[in-house]
Amino acid sequence: LAAIITPNADEAAALTGVEINDADDLKAAAEMLVRRGATAALAKGGHLAGAYVEDVLVTQDGAEIFKNRRIDTTSTHGTGCTLASAIATGIAQKMPLRDAVARAIGYVHTAIETAPGYGAGHGPLNHAHPCKTCG
Incomplete structure (x- = not known):
């Protein structure tokens, strides 16, 4: 089995049905993927608008947001x-x-x-x- 899945915002939306507009939505989608059986999910926010890119890692232990300046x-x-x-x-x-x-x-x-x-x-x-x- 995969240790982690790494969907971008569009892929996470397609997999979960969650409309993704921000990091909170990425977190909700990643949590859903983990509840459905993924060991971990990194929902990536590079396709979303904003001055920063926020990627959300969710595991059974919780969630963490990685925030970087958009280039x-x-x-x-x-x-x-x-x-x-x-x-x-x-x-x-x-x-x-x-x-x-x-x-x-x-x-x-x-x-x-x-x-x-x-x-x-x-x-x-x-x-x-x-x-x-x-x-």
Whole structure:
């Protein structure tokens, strides 16, 4: 079984039927996913409007909101896949889930911040940045 699921706001809404407009709605949807059997759910708020991105981690132990300044960029192609992979890396390294999520969010934030700016559409992240200050 999966240790965690990582739906964005639209995916969480489709899975739960919850209309998602803010972090409270993300939390409600993630709690519903955990009640339905997910070990943990990280409902991601990157698709929502606002000056900050709020991601909500829910486990059987409770909920935590990770809040980061939104970066004005189009270099966002692959953010969800990168985040899930970074979380999986932390889990494989035997990190507690909360720490793996925090480090992964920090890694993706820096990867967006330092993206090379290629292309005319949604460009790639900078996956090669050092992760000394992530999470």
